[in-house]
Amino acid sequence: MFPRLQPATQALLIANVVIFLVTMAVPLLPEAVTTQMLLWPIGAGEVMPGAGFMPWQLLTAGFMHANFGHIFFNMLALWMFGSPLEAVWGSKRFATYYLVSLVGANVLQVIVGTLLLSQGQFPNPVLGASGAVFALLLGYGMLFPNQRMIVFPIPMEIKARTLVIIYGVAELFFAYTGRQPGVAHFVHLGGMLFGWLLIRYWRGQPPFKRGGSRGGRGGGQRRGTATFRVVK
Structure with a gap:
């Protein structure tokens, strides 16, 4: 059963699609402008004129x-994971989680x-919403650990927490070995890391002091079946 689209999730979907369409219209947006919206390492401008890190890239990328x-698979994952999380957390907390995880992933x-x-x-x-998407996957697995899914192309049900573990281990493997070039595995790992830290902070769990909001606990035992494909 597909989740009902929530307001903040919808706003993020629209923002991503609109920016994608604008950037594809090359005559309207010069390449020099789009280059400055991508995420570059510090010092890249010394190797490639016109490139280079700017703080706003942590968000715009x-x-x-x-x-x-x-964009299709990133937005599909945003909808599938984002809407259930927003339904539990509310729009403000969900948007905070998404943006903090996105920026944190890009910092790493x-x-x-x-x-x-x-x-x-x-x-x-580096570009794309995958850092935030992997944070949504992590959050989904923490809030709905026993949710059973059918993960394309595997024709069998799998628990959400098992899926998170599989993807986390795979990202660590590829990041360490470099066997999947062209994919920003540290962005994926960074999204999962910062998402995990933020949920732990809200729950008042180590490494943070107790007394924080417990909004990160809700909905952890829902069951059902969902079909989706997580993107890179």
């Missing part, structure tokens, strides 16, 4: 997408990208 397939990517640049690797920009 999360609303940029390379092609139709890229900048750190890693800058280190790789200092070791002689050619700088490549």
Whole structure:
């Protein structure tokens, strides 16, 4: 059963689609402008004139997408995971979770990208909402751990918490080995990390002091079946 689309989730979907359509209209938006919206490592401008890190890229890069397939699967995951989380947390808390995780994921990517640049690797920009999407996956697994899903293309049910573990281990493996180039695995890991930290903060759990809001606890035992495909 597909989740009902929630207000903040809908707003994020619209924002991503509108920005994607505008950036695809090259005559309306010069390449020099779009380049400054992508996420670059610190010092990239010394290697590629016109490139380089700017603070706003931590946010703007999360609303940029390379092609139709890229945005389609990210927005599908945003809808499938975001709407149930927003229904539990409310729009304000959900939007906070999404944006904090997005920015946090990109901060980790900048750190890693800058280190790789200092070791002689050619700088490549990063774009897409996948950092926030992986945070939504993590949040879904924490709030609905026993939710049973059918994950395409695996023709069998799997629990949400099992799915989170599988994706987390896979991202660690690919990030460490570099066997899947062209995918920002540290963005995915960063989204999951910051999403986990924020939920722990709301729950007042270590490494944070107790006494925080417990809004992160809701809805942890819902059951049912959902069909989706998580994107990279």
